[in-house]
Amino acid sequence: MIYLKLFWEFLKIGLFAVGGGMATLPFLQRLSVQTGWFSQDLITDMIAVSESTPGPIGINMATYVGCNIAGIPGGIIATIGEVLPSVIIVIIVSKSLERFRNSPYVGSAFYGLRPAVTGLIAAALIGVLKVAVFNFAAFQASGALPDLFDLVKLALFAAFFVLIRKFKKHPIVYIAAGAVLGLVLQL
Amino acid sequence: MSELITIFLLFFKMGAVTFGGGYAMLPILRREIVENHRWMDEETIMDYYALSQGLPGIIAVNVSVFIGYKRKKAPGAFAAALGVVSPSIIIITVIALFLANFKDNLYVRHALAGISVCVAALILDAVLSMWKKGVKDKFGIAICLVILALSVFTDISPILLVVACALLGIGKKSLDSKGSSGSGKEAAK
Known part of the structure; x- marks a missing residue:
């Protein structure tokens, strides 16, 4: 019964992979080795496709692998299996948050957590900037500083930032504009 | 519904x-x-x-x-x-x-x-x-910058960082409230 096994394997990934979508990657690699359901090559494809389509990367990867193992039902089952543990865990955490809402410890913990999350997201931003705006890989390969800067992308980044701050339109508007400009400017 | x-x-x-x-x-x-x-x-x-x-x-x-x-x-x-x-x-x-x-x-x-x-x-x-x-005082600025630096330059798991910062928040607040007697949180209850 492949569907049942698939569900079980992704349930385990959803339960043990802590820290977001990319944290599921080592588990998927192990799944490939242990079960032989899909090849290591598929993992590279999986990352490329998951990053270049809308939706959380972790979900995209689960659907992609499931789909390649057992067709359309496989993709659905793998995804639901991976998500189910966190839905249950988050509900439990929410319930206990409600109960301890008035505890001074919860407030103090968040007092430390909010700046921490800001730092974590700033770090994620640097990761995105290295790939999307700067040619960090080319710079590392050549060591020549001019290789780091792509003036068109830098200008576009600055323009987007000013427009976002100034007009405060819905992010979808800017994302759509980004796609069109990417095509026009052949980024 | x-x-x-x-x-x-x-x-x-x-x-x-x-x-x-x-x-x-x-x-x-x-x-x-x-x-x-x-x-x-x-x-x-x-x-x-x-x-x-x-x-x-x-x-x-x-x-x-x-x-x-x-x-x-x-x-x-x-x-x-x-x-x-x-x-x-x-x-x-x-x-x-x-x-x-x-x-x-x-x-x-x-x-x-x-x-x-x-x-x-x-x-x-x-x-x-x-x-x-979210970053309202020197403590917050320090936490934010340290977490940023650690995430960019080391492989320390974010989970560890998050747990440490929650504990630091609790520690800092309880040190603060030792100085001033009654805490505002209790009064709001």
Whole structure:
């Protein structure tokens, strides 16, 4: 019964992979080795496709692998299996948050957590900037500083930032504009 | 029932327009949840991100489930989870089954390059806004900068960092309240 096994394997990934979508990657690699359901090559494809389509990367990867193992039902089952543990865990955490809402410890913990999350997201931003705006890989390969800067992308980044701050339109508007400009400017 | 459908559709939209991981969803989440629907404030969403980082599972899904639960308990939680994963299931299934060379397509790559420049600018905007809302004193500035440096230059797990900062927050606050006798939190109770 492949569907049942698939569900079980992704349930385990959803339960043990802590820290977001990319944290599921080592588990998927192990799944490939242990079960032989899909090849290591598929993992590279999986990352490329998951990053270049809308939706959380972790979900995209689960659907992609499931789909390649057992067709359309496989993709659905793998995804639901991976998500189910966190839905249950988050509900439990929410319930206990409600109960301890008035505890001074919860407030103090968040007092430390909010700046921490800001730092974590700033770090994620640097990761995105290295790939999307700067040619960090080319710079590392050549060591020549001019290789780091792509003036068109830098200008576009600055323009987007000013427009976002100034007009405060819905992010979808800017994302759509980004796609069109990417095509026009052949980024 | 109608709010469950609203929750589902809202997170469906979120899943359909987010490129990248959980943090890339933040700008759209802020816009929809804080500004358009006024379901909760920005600080609450930051708290959910902090908790989601330390819990198992995909961050984008965890944050969605927190918000869904806050609105409509367990049914809201499931509606949010289903909403945020549905676009992925549809899009990825189509690509996996029918578009074998999707990722090599030149047009796809140009459009994506443009989208990622835009996403970087959106995240920068979100970071600045979070800095204003969540970093309120020297302690906050120190935590934020240390976490940023540790995440960029070391491989320390974010979970460890999150747990350490929660404990630091508790430690700092209890040291503070030792100085001034009655704490405001207790009075509010």
